[in-house]
Structures are given as C-alpha cells and as structure tokens.
Amino acid sequence: MIHANDGRRAAALEVGREAEAAFAAAGETLALAGVRSSLSWVLRERDDDTDSVRRSVELAQQAVTGLDPQRYPYQTASSLHDLVGARIAAKDWQGARRDAAAAERLLRALDLPAPLAYIRRLQGEIELRDGKPALALRYLQEAHRALAEARIDQLVVATATMEAEALVGLHRPEQALRVLADAAPLRERLALPKTDVPYFRVAMEARAAVQDAAGTAAASRAYADALQRRLRDENHRLATELQERYAIAQKEAENQLLRGQQEVQRMRMLALVSLLALAGLVLAGLGVHLVRQRRLRARLKRLAEVDELTGLPNRRAILETLNDAAARRRGGRAIAMLDIDHFKRVNDRYGHAAGDAALVTFAQACSRALREGDVMGRLGGEEFLLVLQRARAAELLPLFERMRGVLQASPVAGMPEQERLSFSMGAVDLPAEADTEAALRAADEALYRAKAGGRDRMELGAAAG
Numbered sequence: 001m002i003h004a005n006d007g008r009r010a011a012a013l014e015v016g017r018e019a020e021a022a023f024a025a026a027g028e029t030l031a032l033a034g035v036r037s038s039l040s041w042v043l044r045e046r047d048d049d050t051d052s053v054r055r056s057v058e059l060a061q062q063a064v065t066g067l068d069p070q071r072y073p074y075q076t077a078s079s080l081h082d083l084v085g086a087r088i089a090a091k092d093w094q095g096a097r098r099d100a101a102a103a104e105r106l107l108r109a110l111d112l113p114a115p116l117a118y119i120r121r122l123q124g125e126i127e128l129r130d131g132k133p134a135l136a137l138r139y140l141q142e143a144h145r146a147l148a149e150a151r152i153d154q155l156v157v158a159t160a161t162m163e164a165e166a167l168v169g170l171h172r173p174e175q176a177l178r179v180l181a182d183a184a185p186l187r188e189r190l191a192l193p194k195t196d197v198p199y200f201r202v203a204m205e206a207r208a209a210v211q212d213a214a215g216t217a218a219a220s221r222a223y224a225d226a227l228q229r230r231l232r233d234e235n236h237r238l239a240t241e242l243q244e245r246y247a248i249a250q251k252e253a254e255n256q257l258l259r260g261q262q263e264v265q266r267m268r269m270l271a272l273v274s275l276l277a278l279a280g281l282v283l284a285g286l287g288v289h290l291v292r293q294r295r296l297r298a299r300l301k302r303l304a305e306v307d308e309l310t311g312l313p314n315r316r317a318i319l320e321t322l323n324d325a326a327a328r329r330r331g332g333r334a335i336a337m338l339d340i341d342h343f344k345r346v347n348d349r350y351g352h353a354a355g356d357a358a359l360v361t362f363a364q365a366c367s368r369a370l371r372e373g374d375v376m377g378r379l380g381g382e383e384f385l386l387v388l389q390r391a392r393a394a395e396l397l398p399l400f401e402r403m404r405g406v407l408q409a410s411p412v413a414g415m416p417e418q419e420r421l422s423f424s425m426g427a428v429d430l431p432a433e434a435d436t437e438a439a440l441r442a443a444d445e446a447l448y449r450a451k452a453g454g455r456d457r458m459e460l461g462a463a464a465g
Contacts, residue, residue, distance in 0.1 A: 013042060029066055030075060034352055036063035037082040044089040056086040064099075069106060074414075077106040077115065078351030084122045093130040100126065114413035117146030118353065121159050128162055133169035140166060150413040151364060152357065154311070157187045157195045165202045173209035180206065190311055193230035200226050235293060307378045309356055310363035318377025319436075321387050326434045334393040336386040336427040337443040338366070341455040343382035346415065354414030362421055365410045369403040385440075386427075393427040393460050400425055400458040424450035428461040 016039040023032040036059045043056035060083035069076040080103035087096035100123045107116040124139035140163040147156045160183035167176035180203050187199055200223035207215035307314040313321065325333055340346075340362055347355040359382065366376055366384070373389045388396070408420050426446025430439055446461030453459065 033063040033067050037079050040086050044086050053089045060086040073106045075351050077103045078353050096126045114150045117143045133166040137166040153186050157183050161199045168205050173206040176206040196226035312363050313377035315379050318385050321375050326436045333430040334388045335430050336425050337447040338384040338425050340382040341422045350414050357413040361410050361412045365407040366403045369406045393429045396427045422456040424455050425458040
C-alpha cells in the first residue's frame with residue numbers, strides 16, 4: 001500500500017505477489033485475504049485496462065472466498081467492500097448489488113454504522129452508474145450523513161458529489177447546487193484532483209441546467225484546471241511506473257545472469273536487449289508526455305506534495321520543510337517523530353479499511369491541535385513528522401497533551417465506539433544549521449524510548465548537531 005500511495009504501482013504489485021505467496025504457504029487466512037484485497041485495489045486503479053480490472057475482481061473474490069463469515073464477520077464485510085469496488089470498475093452491476101447486500105447484512109448484525117456508510121456509498125454509486133438516480137439518492141444521502149459524522153472528509157466530498165449528480169439526473173439542479181455548496185469548504189481544504197474533477201463536472205452540469213451562464217463558465221474553468229492537475233498526477237504516476245518496471249526488469253536480468261555459467265554470455269545479450277528495449281519504451285513514453293505536456297517538463301521528476309490518504313504533506317514535502325527549517329540561521333525550533341501505538345493490531349483486528357480510517361482520524365485530530373506555523377507530514381505507514389518553527393523540545397508537552405486529548409475525543413470508523421487511538425512521540429531541538437539526518441535519528445531514538453517506556457507518552461532527545 002505504501003508503494004501504491006507513492007505512485008510505485010509496479011513495485012506494489014511485486015511486493016504484494018510475494019506476500020500473497022508467503023501467506024498462502026503459511027496458511028495465514030486473514031493476512032492472505034488482506035493482501036489479496038490490497039492487490040485488487042492496486043489493479044483496479046487502472047480502470048482503463050480490461051485485464052487489470054478482470055484480475056482485480058478475481059483477487060477480491062478469492063479474498064472473500066477464503067474467509068469464514070461466521071468466524072470473521074467484519075473482515076469478510078471489509079473484503080466484500082473491496083469486491084464491490086472491483087465489480088463497479090468492471091461495470092458488473094448485478095454482482096456488485098449482490099455482494100454489497102451481503103456486506104450490509106454482516107455489518108448490520110455487528111451494529112457498525114460507520115463501516116456500513118462505506119457500503120451505502122457504494123450501493124449509491126452502483127445505482128447511479130446503472131441509471132437509477134432516485135434509488136441512488138436514497139443510499140447516498142444516508143451514507144453522506146454517516147460519513148460526515150465520522151469526519152471522513154474525502155469520502156464526504158465524493159459522496160456529496162454523487163448525491164448532486166443524482167439530483168441533476170432527477171431534474172432538481174437547484175437542490176444539487178445546495179449540496180455542492182455545503183461540501184465546498186471541505187473540497188477547498190482537500191484540493192485533490194481525484195475529488196475536484198467529478199465535483200466541478202457535476203457543478204457545471206447543474207449550473208447549465210438552471211441556465212446560469214456565468215456560473216457554468218466558472219465551473220467549466222475549474223473543471224478544466226482540475227483535469228489538468230489530474231493529468232499531471234497521472235503522467236507522474238506513469239513515469240514512476242515505467243521507471244519501476246525498468247528497475248524490476250533490470251533486477252530480473254541480473255538474477256538471470258547468475259543462474260548458470262554455461263549460459264552467461266547468452267543471458268548477458270538477452271539482458272542487454274531487454275534493457276535497451278525497455279529503455280526505449282521508457283524514453284518513448286516520456287517523449288510522448290514531453291511533447292503533449294511541455295509546460296510540465298520540469299515537474300515530471302517531482303513527487304506529489306500531498307499524501308492522498310491523509311491530506312498531509314507526504315514524505316518528500318515534509319523533509320523539504322525540515323531542510324528549509326534547518327537552513328535558517330536561528331534557533332528556537334524543534335522536530336518530533338510520532339507513531340500510532342499498536343497500529344498493526346488495528347489492521348489485523350478490523351481490516352485495512354479501518355486502518356486507513358485510523359490514519360485519517362489521527363492526521364485530522366493532530367492537525368486540529370497544531371499552532372499556526374507548525375507543519376505535520378506523513379513519513380510512511382503510521383509514522384509522522386512534526387516541524388515546529390517557534391518552540392523548543394522541552395516546551396512540547398502541552399502540545400502533546402492537546403493532541404492526545406483531541407485524538408481521545410475522535411472515534412475511528414470501523415473500530416468499536418469505546419476504543420480510541422493513542423500515539424508516542426519523540427522530540428528534539430533543531431539548532432541553527434542542524435544536520436537533518438542527525439536530527440531525525442535523535443528524534444527516532446527518543447520515539448523508541450517512548451514506545452519502550454509503555455507508549456502513549458512523549459520523550460525528549462538530545463539536540464541534533
């Protein structure tokens with residue numbers, strides 16, 4: 001999942017297939033279902049590739065078939081959720097309805113309203129795409145309310161957009177515009193092409209339906225801008241995937257060269273031909289991109305600045321923030337490493353959908369507790385980094401307690417209502433012109449002491465030189 005979120009689809013598939021084989025050999029039922037669901041999600045991201053979508057459905061079906069719903073009801077419902085998503089990508093409306101209904105029955109028996117909202121949203125999408133806006137609207141309105149209560153902001157915007165699309169289909173554009181207006185603050189804060197493109201497309205259709213020429217033109221411009229941003233991101237992911245394929249092919253070629261001395265020369269020639277051909281493919285792909293997107297030439301090698309799941313700065317962006325802070329000729333600054341306690345247990349007990357919801361809840365809760373000028377980003381997995389511009393490490397205990405209090409008041413979709421997240425933190429001062437690698441090591445060592453000391457606490461480390 002980390003590779004997939006970073007745009008490294010080929011690497012994600014390779015690691016996922018290795019994990020699938022290992023878990024299958026070990027007879028790890030839950031882990032095997034989880035990795036198959038994750039592989040299905042990675043494959044269906046390429047919804048323009050028929051083979052990828054077909055394989056996505058097969059993997060998701062295998063994940064469901066391998067689970068006993070009586071023994072693992074929540075995990076089965078989570079895998080059914082992924083199977084429904086794959087069937088929607090394959091436009092298998094009948095199969096999607098059947099699997100969504102099965103997931104709904106399991107979740108109602110477990111009395112879990114937040115995960116049920118995920119299924120209701122998918123049921124609304126099924127009916128909307130199958131041309132049944134009235135039925136879709138009923139599902140989407142129910143999902144919208146539950147997701148808003150759970151504060152799953154990205155899904156709130158996506159669900160509101162589909163709700164407005166259903167209202168336009170029912171010839172109620174004024175009501176559609178009100179739904180879009182209510183979701184506008186969340187959309188503006190997220191500013192994600194994945195949600196912006198459908199949002200402005202529906203806004204454009206609704207404005208046109210009420211004959212608002214100026215509003216239609218404004219929505220059209222915003223729609224075009226969102227499409228351009230999504231194209232830029234897709235081009236970046238394409239370039240990353242081509243580079244990953246190149247690296248994987250190179251590694252495989254090197255392994256082949258080691259398999260037999262008698263065929264060394266022949267294998268070298270084959271590897272050389274393969275590398276040259278793949279390099280030509282990479283160059284051709286990049287060449288097409290450069291011709292069509294000359295203005296984006298300088299940005300192809302840059303990673304996206306926002307973590308798609310949490311909305312926080314991603315690893316590259318937060319490390320750039322750290323480097324900028326370290327280069328300034330003044331003290332009075334600090335950094336802190338944060339790690340969600342027992343995160344693996346959340347995934348194992350409640351499924352990866354709850355794990356994703358836990359990451360989102362943690363990011364939103366901590367962000368609400370920060371002060372102006374403080375920056376928090378996701379390093380990867382359940383690990384985060386804080387860069388504080390106007391505080392020493394010894395002054396961070398009140399901030400830690402404030403973040404801890406907000407997190408304790410924040411329920412996580414997919415987890416029992418009484419269960420809350422906790423986290424550990426290691427903080428160090430950041431002197432003027434500090435060595436950032438040394439600072440990160442010092443903060444990581446302090447974090448390790450916090451976790452070794454019982455978790456749900458903060459430890460101070462020595463200032464980095």
